Amino acid sequence: MSLLKIEKISKYFGGLAAVKELDLVVDEGEILGMIGPNGAGKTTAFNVISGFYKPDSGRVIFADEDITGLRPDQICKKGIARTFQVVKPFAQLRVLDNVIVGALSRTSNVSRARSKAQDVLAFLQMSALEDQLAGSLPIASRKRLGVAKALATEPKVILLDEAMSGLRPTESQEMIELVRRIRERGITVLLVEHVMKVIMSLADRIIVLHHGEKIAEGQPQNIVQDKAVIDAYLGEVKTDA
Amino acid sequence: MTTSTRADFPKLDASPAPRLKAFLRDWDSVEMVASLLIVGLFGLSPLVIKVPYYLNMIILTALFAYFGLAWNIIGGISGQLLIGFASFVGVGGFVTMVLLIRFSVSPWIGLPISAASSCLLGAFVAFLTLRYGLKVDYLALFSLALMMILKIIAQELDITGRASGMFLSFQKDSLINMTFVGKVPYLYIATGMLLLGVVIQYVTCRSKTGRYLVAIREDEDAAAALGVDTARYKTIALLLGSAMGGLGGGFYAIFSTYLDPALIFGLAFNVSLLIAPIIGGKGTLIGPILGAILNKPLSEWIGGTVSAQRPGVTLVVYGVILMVFILFLPNGIAGLLRVPHERLRVRLRSTERLRNN
Amino acid sequence: MDPIVYGQTLISGLFLGGIYALIAMGLTLMYGVMGIVNFAHGEFLTLGWYICFWAFTLDGIDPYIALPLAAVLMFVVGLAIQAVVIQPVLKAPFLNQILLTLGLSTAIVGAAQFFWGAQPRTILVSYARAGMMIGGVVVSYPRLVAFIVSVVVAVLLYLFLNRTKTGKAIRACAQSRPGARLMGIDVQRMFMLTTGIGASLTGIAGALLGPTYPFMPTTGGNFGFTAFVIVVLGSMGDFIGAFVASIIIGLAEAFGGLWLGDDVKQVVSMGIFVLVLLFRPQGLFGRKT
Numbered sequence: 001m002s003l004l005k006i007e008k009i010s011k012y013f014g015g016l017a018a019v020k021e022l023d024l025v026v027d028e029g030e031i032l033g034m035i036g037p038n039g040a041g042k043t044t045a046f047n048v049i050s051g052f053y054k055p056d057s058g059r060v061i062f063a064d065e066d067i068t069g070l071r072p073d074q075i076c077k078k079g080i081a082r083t084f085q086v087v088k089p090f091a092q093l094r095v096l097d098n099v100i101v102g103a104l105s106r107t108s109n110v111s112r113a114r115s116k117a118q119d120v121l122a123f124l125q126m127s128a129l130e131d132q133l134a135g136s137l138p139i140a141s142r143k144r145l146g147v148a149k150a151l152a153t154e155p156k157v158i159l160l161d162e163a164m165s166g167l168r169p170t171e172s173q174e175m176i177e178l179v180r181r182i183r184e185r186g187i188t189v190l191l192v193e194h195v196m197k198v199i200m201s202l203a204d205r206i207i208v209l210h211h212g213e214k215i216a217e218g219q220p221q222n223i224v225q226d227k228a229v230i231d232a233y234l235g236e237v238k239t240d241a
Numbered sequence: 242m243t244t245s246t247r248a249d250f251p252k253l254d255a256s257p258a259p260r261l262k263a264f265l266r267d268w269d270s271v272e273m274v275a276s277l278l279i280v281g282l283f284g285l286s287p288l289v290i291k292v293p294y295y296l297n298m299i300i301l302t303a304l305f306a307y308f309g310l311a312w313n314i315i316g317g318i319s320g321q322l323l324i325g326f327a328s329f330v331g332v333g334g335f336v337t338m339v340l341l342i343r344f345s346v347s348p349w350i351g352l353p354i355s356a357a358s359s360c361l362l363g364a365f366v367a368f369l370t371l372r373y374g375l376k377v378d379y380l381a382l383f384s385l386a387l388m389m390i391l392k393i394i395a396q397e398l399d400i401t402g403r404a405s406g407m408f409l410s411f412q413k414d415s416l417i418n419m420t421f422v423g424k425v426p427y428l429y430i431a432t433g434m435l436l437l438g439v440v441i442q443y444v445t446c447r448s449k450t451g452r453y454l455v456a457i458r459e460d461e462d463a464a465a466a467l468g469v470d471t472a473r474y475k476t477i478a479l480l481l482g483s484a485m486g487g488l489g490g491g492f493y494a495i496f497s498t499y500l501d502p503a504l505i506f507g508l509a510f511n512v513s514l515l516i517a518p519i520i521g522g523k524g525t526l527i528g529p530i531l532g533a534i535l536n537k538p539l540s541e542w543i544g545g546t547v548s549a550q551r552p553g554v555t556l557v558v559y560g561v562i563l564m565v566f567i568l569f570l571p572n573g574i575a576g577l578l579r580v581p582h583e584r585l586r587v588r589l590r591s592t593e594r595l596r597n598n
Numbered sequence: 599m600d601p602i603v604y605g606q607t608l609i610s611g612l613f614l615g616g617i618y619a620l621i622a623m624g625l626t627l628m629y630g631v632m633g634i635v636n637f638a639h640g641e642f643l644t645l646g647w648y649i650c651f652w653a654f655t656l657d658g659i660d661p662y663i664a665l666p667l668a669a670v671l672m673f674v675v676g677l678a679i680q681a682v683v684i685q686p687v688l689k690a691p692f693l694n695q696i697l698l699t700l701g702l703s704t705a706i707v708g709a710a711q712f713f714w715g716a717q718p719r720t721i722l723v724s725y726a727r728a729g730m731m732i733g734g735v736v737v738s739y740p741r742l743v744a745f746i747v748s749v750v751v752a753v754l755l756y757l758f759l760n761r762t763k764t765g766k767a768i769r770a771c772a773q774s775r776p777g778a779r780l781m782g783i784d785v786q787r788m789f790m791l792t793t794g795i796g797a798s799l800t801g802i803a804g805a806l807l808g809p810t811y812p813f814m815p816t817t818g819g820n821f822g823f824t825a826f827v828i829v830v831l832g833s834m835g836d837f838i839g840a841f842v843a844s845i846i847i848g849l850a851e852a853f854g855g856l857w858l859g860d861d862v863k864q865v866v867s868m869g870i871f872v873l874v875l876l877f878r879p880q881g882l883f884g885r886k887t
Contacts, residue, residue: 076468077468093459100452386827553707
C-alpha cells in the first residue's frame with residue numbers, strides 16, 4: 001500500500017529547476033533509498049515533502065490525503081518526521097530536553113512527554129547521555145539525537161537526510177542497525193544517502209535523481225548496473241578529477 | 242570491575258536526603274528559590290531601611306528586574322530580536338495615566354487595562370512581522386520605528402499632554418489612586434509585580450509553551466519539523482511579554498508621577514530596560530534580577546551625581562557595560578554561575594550513580 | 599502653492615538625499631560584506647560633525663577644510679571599531695550583534711552629550727546663509743556643495759568598488775567569504791576596510807551637514823535610522839539603487855516637512871517603511887547565513 005506519494009513535484013529557484021516533475025511512491029513498511037549526485041535535488045525533495053518548501057507545481061499525498069503546502073509542523077503532526085543533513089540540535093538544552101520537544105507534539109503533558117522521551121532514548125541506547133548538553137555531543141551522537149527527536153513525534157514515515165555523512169565506519173554500522181530497528185517498529189523509511197554500501201545494505205528499493213529528475217528506479221542490484229545511473233555518477237566523477 | 246559494598250562508603254549513607262541533591266541538581270529550582278529569596282528580601286527591606294533615597298532604589302531595582310523578566314520572555318527565551326521594548330512600557334504608562342488623570346479611573350483597574358493595551362500592540366507587531374515571515378533585523382528595526390511613531394503620536398495628542406507630557410499631583414495618600422506620600426507602599430507593589438514576573442516566567446519555562454519557545458530560539462527549523470507552530474508560539478511570547486511590559490509601564494508612570502513621551506519612548510530609556518536581562522543573563526530566571534541589582538543602583542547613583550552636572554555619563558556607562566558584557570560575558574552573570582553549578586551537578590550525579598550501584 | 603517654496607524644498611530634498619546617500623552607501627557596504635546591521639552607523643555622522651565643530655570652535659578651521667580631516671579620522675575610527683568591537687561578534691548570534699552596536703551607539707551619544715552638551719549646536723560660518731538666486735529660488739551654497747560632494751564621492755566609491763583590485767576584493771567578500779579566502783583575499787583586512795570606508799563616508803556626510811544644520815547628539819541617530827529604512831526596505835544590493843532611493847527619500851522628507859510640519863517629518867520615512875512593508879514585504883534582505 002502506498003503511504004506517501006509525490007506527484008509531478010517541481011521546484012524552481014530563480015529559473016533553475018531543483019526538482020522537475022518528480023514522481024515518487026513510498027510503500028508502507030519499506031525502506032526506500034534516494035540517491036543521486038550532488039545537486040540532484042534530493043534535499044529539495046525532502047524539503048518539499050516536509051513542508052519547508054512549497055512546490056511550484058505538483059502534489060504530495062500522504063495516506064490518501066493531500067498535504068501539499070502544509071506547514072512543517074502540520075506535516076509532523078500528520079505523521080511525517082525528518083532529520084536534517086546538517087544536524088540541528090537544540091544546543092543549549094540537554095539531550096533529554098531535546099527529545100521532549102519532539103514528544104510534546106503528541107501530548108501536552110510534560111511528564112508524559114518526558115517518559116516518552118526517555119523511552120525513545122532507551123531505544124536508541126542513548127540513555128546514558130540524557131543529561132548532557134546537546135551542543136557538546138560528538139557528531140555521531142548528534143545524528144542519533146536528531147533521529148531520537150524525530151522518533152519522539154511518533155511518525156509513520158521518517159525522512160533521513162544523509163544520516164551517515166560524517167560518520168566513521170563503526171558509527172555508520174550502528175546507524176544502519178538503527179534504521180533496521182526503526183523499520184521493525186513499523187515505521188516507513190525514506191532515506192537519502194551518498195554512501196552506496198549503506199544504500200545497498202538497507203534499501204528495499206532505490207530511486208535515482210539527477211538534475212532534479214528521476215532517472216532510474218528499482219531493486220538495488222539492478223540500479224547498480226543501470227547505464228543511466230552509471231553515467232550520471234561517472235559524469236560527476238569526471239568533473240571532480 | 243570490583244563491586245563495593247555500602248560499607249565502603251559510609252559518608253554516602255550519612256549524606257543529606259536525596260531530595261535535596263535532586264533539587265540542587267536542577268538549575269531551574271535553584272534559580273527559583275534564589276529569586277524568591279531576593280524578592281522576599283526586597284519585601285522585607287522596609288523593616289530595615291528607612292531612608293527614602295534607598296527605598297527608591299529598591300523600588301526601581303525591583304521594577305527594572307520585572308521589566309527584564311518581561312523582555313526576557315520575548316528576547317531571551319524565544320530569541321526574538323525585539324529591541325524596542327519601550328514601546329510596550331510607554332503605552333502602558335500612558336494608558337494608566339490618561340485613565341487616572343483624565344477619567345479618574347483607579348490604577349488598580351488602569352494597570353490591567355494597560356497590560357491589555359500593550360498586549361494589543363504586541364499582537365499588532367506579531368501580526369505584521371510574522372505574517373510576512375520577517376525576522377531578525379527587520380523585527381529589531383521595526384520595534385525601534387514603533388517607538389518613534391508612538392513618541393510622535395503622544396507628542397501630538399492633547400489627551401496625552403502633547404510635548405509636555407503628563408503630571409500627576411496629589412496631596413495625600415490614596416489607595417484607590419495608588420498614590421502615596423511615602424515610598425513603602427510603592428515598594429510592596431513593585432515587589433508584588435516582581436513576584437508575579439518570577440512566577441510567570443518559572444511556570445512558562447517549565448510548560449510545553451516554554452519548552453517550545455526555547456526550541457524556537459535554538460533552531461526554528463528543527464522546532465517546526467518537530468511539530469512546533471512557530472508563528473503561534475512566537476506570538477504567544479510577544480503577547481505575554483508586551484502585556485507584562487504594559488503592566489509595569491503603568492506602575493512606572495504612577496510611581497514617577499511624570500510621563501514625558503520623549504523620555505519613555507526614547508532610546509536611552511529603552512536601553513535601560515535591556516541592560517538588566519543582558520548583563521544578568523538573558524534566557525534565565527535569575528538573570529534579569531541579578532542584572533537589575535547590579536545595574537540600577539549604580540546608574541541611579543550616577544544619574545543623581547555625575548550625570549546631573551555633565552549629561553551623558555549614564556548613557557556612556559550603559560553603552561560600555563552593554564558592549565563589555567556582549568563581548569566578554571554574553572551569557573551574563575547567570576551564565577557565569579552555571580559553570581560551577583554544572584560541576585556541582587556532575588559531581589552529585591556521579592555520587593548518586595555510585596550509590597545506586 | 600508658491601513655486602519658489604517648491605523650489606526651496608526641492609533643493610532641501612536633494613541636499614538631504616545626498617547626505618542620506620552617503621550614509622546609506624556605507625551601511626549597504628557593511629551589511630553586504632559582513633552581514634552585520636550596524637545600529638551605531640548614525641553615530642558616525644555625529645562624530646564626523648562634532649569633529650568639524652571642534653575644529654571650528656577651537657581653531658577656527660573651516661568645515662570644508664576640516665572635511666578631509668574628518669574623513670581620515672573617521673576612517674581610522676572605523677578600523678578601530680571593526681577590530682575591537684565588531685570582529686569578535688561576527689560569528690555570534692544576531693541578537694548579540696544588534697545589542698553590541700546598540701551599546702556602541704548609546705555610548706557615543708552619551709560621549710557626545712558629555713563633551714558638547716545635549717543642546718543643539720551650529721557651526722556658524724560666515725557663509726552659512728550665502729547662496730545664489732536662480733529664478734527667485736535661493737540656492738544655498740553649502741547645500742549645493744553638499745549635494746555635489748555627495749555625488750562625487752558616490753561616483754568615486756563606485757569606481758573604487760568596480761575598477762580597483764581592493765574594491766573588487768571587497769565585493770568578492772560580499773559574495774562569498776569562503777570563496778574570497780580561496781582566492782587569497784585577506785578577509786579580515788577587507789572587513790576593516792569596509793567599516794573604515796563606511797565610517798568615513800558617514801563622517802564626510804557629517805562634515806557636509808556642518809555649516810547648514812543644527813546638531814544634537816541624537817541627530818545622527820535620526821539620520822541613521824532613515825538610512826536604515828532606505829537600505830533595509832529597498833533590498834538594494836547595489837549602490838546606484840541606494841543612491842537613487844536616498845534622493846527619493848530626501849525629497850519625500852523635505853516635502854513631507856513642508857506639508858506636515860517639521861516635527862512630523864520623521865513620519866514620512868516611517869510611512870514609507872510601513873507602505874513597503876505592506877506592498878513589498880519581501881523587499882528586505884534575508885539574513886545571510
